[in-house]
Amino acid sequence: MIFIHASTNRGLEQFALDQIGEIPKDTIIWLDVEKPSEEEINWLKSAVSFEMPPREVFGDIEISSKYKEEGDFIYMNLSFVIQQKEDILVEPVVFFIKGRYLVSLRYRDIPTLLIFQKRAIAQNMHFQFPEAIFAEIVKIEIDRIGDRLEILGRRIRNLRKEVFSEQSEEIIKDLSYYDELNITLRESINEKLRILSHFIKSPRVNAQTKRDMKVALDDLHTLLDYTTLYMDRIDSIQSSLLGLISIRQNEAVKVFTVLATIFLPATLIASIFGMNFKYMPELHWKYGYPYSLFLMVSTTLVLIYWVRKKGWL
Amino acid sequence: MIFIHASTNRGLEQFALDQIGEIPKDTIIWLDVEKPSEEEINWLKSAVSFEMPPREVFGDIEISSKYKEEGDFIYMNLSFVIQQKEDILVEPVVFFIKGRYLVSLRYRDIPTLLIFQKRAIAQNMHFQFPEAIFAEIVKIEIDRIGDRLEILGRRIRNLRKEVFSEQSEEIIKDLSYYDELNITLRESINEKLRILSHFIKSPRVNAQTKRDMKVALDDLHTLLDYTTLYMDRIDSIQSSLLGLISIRQNEAVKVFTVLATIFLPATLIASIFGMNFKYMPELHWKYGYPYSLFLMVSTTLVLIYWVRKKGWL
């Protein structure tokens, strides 16, 4: 599917593929391409001379696969963080800027692009350069990452309290989920920092968009700081958790050792007097039984005293 | 509520909303706004052309939501650390500087603003620029963060000793609280470092206030260093705590294993001779009983010797 948006004086207007002729000459056009067919890729090549990169390069992490500038076009591969229930996706989108065209090419719907479209129409935005649309989309994604980090910050702070009421597998799952979300956001921020630092040095980008993207870079640096703070917080909670688990185990082992100290010696003594030897004087002794009880109590007390003195319990 | 303070030659004087007309033309006015009503927001818009930012932007962490400079005004969103019993709050306050006005807008009372007011009156401070009032407030907040860090430093040092007398959940709670307080102060310091580094480069700020804020930035860097030192100290105490807990558990497990080595074999032997077989020669043997005791003692000694030699205990 190819969605065509033109920045006319009435704001961002949508056109069908066959109406493309009706768009005035110098109007900025945004071609938003989702899961392009062979035919659509060829059309793009002829209409905007956009070369479709091979699919396996899509996931590339080297900056040379993320930012290319040649002749009269800028090629960028920027990833968007998409939250799906428990999981966090990193979805790459290819951006291509040439002449009056901005091409965005993707293999699934990206919430940020939708938000941009609605906001551009609502606020009747007018764009004089294709890279200005790209900049607006980047600003919205950075805002969303900022909001996600604020929510993550509050969740991590709550987790710090929960750890003291419950040291369960649930807590470790939450910690692990927040750690992964935090590092994935960090990765996504790093990627944008690299791409935008090339973008603002490009001769092909207008001055106003460069100023906007400098502010965006400043925002990204602030957000990067927050991910570092959150890693410190998560480390701190993990060490509290480990501490609490160890203390709980100590208590259980102590209870168990005290029980053993009390009951093992006494059970031995009882078993001894349970033996069926014919010649066991104590068995026939009048005070044999109380003597055995006395033996049990005294050995237990001696043992407890000895263990306590040694500071082992 | 809108509190109006004017920096007259008699120092910082408070005026009622309707007396605002009586304040001489060029006097610097500080409008301190708490939980503004619709009506008060409109008044601010008309009187000082102050645009109220949407509430959800208040908690934003990106610097673009924290510092904006346009036309003839500076908009800043600075957070204040407020200690409430066990918890540490981070409360954002919006500052707006335009012409001879400083507007501060907040949704709860901020101790630092109160302290500033008292000190300005006590020391008969006179302000030639609205940003000078803002700078004075920032200096007081940095001082308070400094004092909090000094107290935190002493508390952490005491905790290091307490760990050796008691390895309890209490200790882990304290460690966790200090870690959170330290990281929150660190976050607040980072935020001010970013905002002030923009502020001192602004063409709208007078030279003297810029010099003051350079000193403030230097202070913030020192305080940031201290938070790093405190993180090292807390890590160190946590690893002492874990070490002590593990050693305590080792001792308990050793006691338990020694008991088992002594009593389990003896109890088995006693149980064997407690069996009711008709044909058990030892039972009828004259020295059966002492023989059984001898058996118990010898197996125990052999086992203890074997375990010790192997270095397992």
Next chain:
Amino acid sequence: MIFIHASTNRGLEQFALDQIGEIPKDTIIWLDVEKPSEEEINWLKSAVSFEMPPREVFGDIEISSKYKEEGDFIYMNLSFVIQQKEDILVEPVVFFIKGRYLVSLRYRDIPTLLIFQKRAIAQNMHFQFPEAIFAEIVKIEIDRIGDRLEILGRRIRNLRKEVFSEQSEEIIKDLSYYDELNITLRESINEKLRILSHFIKSPRVNAQTKRDMKVALDDLHTLLDYTTLYMDRIDSIQSSLLGLISIRQNEAVKVFTVLATIFLPATLIASIFGMNFKYMPELHWKYGYPYSLFLMVSTTLVLIYWVRKKGWL
């Protein structure tokens, strides 16, 4: 073996050693040397005045053994990461650039060189400088490291989920393998960063190749960032693993302590009434037996209540 490749106008053509004379004067020649014999080393010395470095310097890690520039030649020692089943090899290859020659000397086959050869022929590449061949080989190795890191990234992310279903030695082996692969890639990236930063400052390298290698350096920095992110992820998974193991052990110890609390006291009571004393009133008491059962149940309940109240279980 010495493989001779010449960059003729028909692309990268292979020649036998004795045909070397037929290669036109100014054609760029790549001499790919594998496990050279004494005789071949002498031929290289006379033909290209290439001095074979002593074998033990091959594994040297100091940059002075990795990059040398003198007179009219550049000597480099660059390592290639080779994956062999479970293990990761770091194989050094010596590169020597002089006049129209590029010499590569190695003691085993290097996949990257093979890939370069195929791609140079397939894309009919033509080289005007020997260092341009070197640059192309480096670009392919960086690409392969990038791809390896992408795969590693996905594997690490899967491992984070596996940890919650299984805390086995297998998981620790995987973590250890990914950690080692990640650090080895990091080491290899560091090495290339150092060598290329010297290479792009060399007066002996043409401008276009210098521009290519600047892009390569940018890629290497991005990849280095990813290795740091992966170390954070691996640390995070390790701490989840430790947390889960401790929690599992806590549960086992609790079960055990509960069992001991229930059965040890009851077994003692049973053993006491199993003693063969002549004078044991309870034994002859009509309700002796139920009394003993009552005793067992009550002691157990008292103990469980006491342990629960103390919060030890």
Next chain:
Amino acid sequence: MIFIHASTNRGLEQFALDQIGEIPKDTIIWLDVEKPSEEEINWLKSAVSFEMPPREVFGDIEISSKYKEEGDFIYMNLSFVIQQKEDILVEPVVFFIKGRYLVSLRYRDIPTLLIFQKRAIAQNMHFQFPEAIFAEIVKIEIDRIGDRLEILGRRIRNLRKEVFSEQSEEIIKDLSYYDELNITLRESINEKLRILSHFIKSPRVNAQTKRDMKVALDDLHTLLDYTTLYMDRIDSIQSSLLGLISIRQNEAVKVFTVLATIFLPATLIASIFGMNFKYMPELHWKYGYPYSLFLMVSTTLVLIYWVRKKGWL
């Protein structure tokens, strides 16, 4: 108490308060003030126009409370590390440089000042500037921190060996003490780095003293590196300690589990044949007893074999 030292041509000479008039006009005077009375503070104000800072500012950690330069004076607040048996004190001393005066104000005796005094007399030092005396004191304190770090380095290296002979609470106490000492020295080094970096940029300080303090800054950076190395060493020892404790516990638990595997089943079998059922065929069987022993041995062997095969022990 106010100790007056004048740098006459006979070296550093001490004068009584009332002899101050006899000191030649341009001689450099060092006023060393300990626990000043109200009266002495007033004298200082009139004689040297030294403003006594409020006591609570003494412990301030922000650099603005540590270094102030105005008009014709430099005010500094520098802390000295003082070792008291087990504990490490950080004692702040205020320094005030104006005209030909150096004032040092403190609330306890500082060993470094004493050492300086002795060395100045012994080496017949002559000072042309008050800040030169301050610089000499700082150099001695840096030397003492250097010596402390050398001793600490040796102690940490010995501890690394001790850990393998004994994993006791003592070891953890030593580790904790060295960690605290190391971080406190680090804090003190950081403080001096900040103060001296302002000091060497002051127009009020002579060129020779600036050169000396540049060397001092270089020393401080070296010492800071050593504190980082020591933190790595202490971390490494802590992880060895944790490893050893865990291994010791594993061994104890294994011994215990082996005992349980041998004796629990056998004791059950013995108890079964100790039951007083009228109809128990085995009891009347001629080979009942050896049969029971055979049963015990065989169940134990089967269990041990099964546990070993499963790799649990």
Next chain:
Amino acid sequence: MIFIHASTNRGLEQFALDQIGEIPKDTIIWLDVEKPSEEEINWLKSAVSFEMPPREVFGDIEISSKYKEEGDFIYMNLSFVIQQKEDILVEPVVFFIKGRYLVSLRYRDIPTLLIFQKRAIAQNMHFQFPEAIFAEIVKIEIDRIGDRLEILGRRIRNLRKEVFSEQSEEIIKDLSYYDELNITLRESINEKLRILSHFIKSPRVNAQTKRDMKVALDDLHTLLDYTTLYMDRIDSIQSSLLGLISIRQNEAVKVFTVLATIFLPATLIASIFGMNFKYMPELHWKYGYPYSLFLMVSTTLVLIYWVRKKGWL
């Protein structure tokens, strides 16, 4: 002992103390002094005006005690890493460069100096400046540190595999030894980085030696990177070790808990029927015995089922 080496046109020639007169005027002389007597120190003072530093300064770590430049001499204190069986020594050597003399003063034999001497003779080296000899010695020491790091790297990689076959005290000892060796090499590298960064800025050092030492500095930075990588590797192995130890303990505790769940209830039941109460109906019941066995088996199964369902085992 004072060993005199002169750089004559026949290479590095050794002279006896009394032959010193025969060395031509402008020949560069290296005075290698081992454990100097009082008399030898005085000779040095008069012959080369070399001031012997006090012994306790030898171990100083501040850079001001490691590098001094005054008048026409350079004084340096450089440490050499010497491996003695299990231990790693850091041995300081004083170097003094003045006129045509290089003095090296030490209190034990230093392998690197020996290697230099042999290589200088073997390669018939000729030195025009005393600092060139110093530079050659430094290059050899850096090479040796590089080789040590390569060996250490291989050893650490092997240890990573050993950890999975054996989690013994031996492994922790090796880890601790490699950690200490790595950090000591790191310390020694740091020291040389500081000294050489002063050395290459000295007006008293010739241009060629400065260029050599720039290469040496580059080598030192590479080696420093490797020590960081090795610290990451050692941390990673330590966490694998801890993980494996915990998993082993979990298994032992599980085996033990299963045994307890099976045998404790059965033993109680057996002991109950071993009681000698006159009125115990079951004892006289025809199927008492099989009933007791049934009771034992059923309680055990119920318990195992309950524990499994709760996921505790």
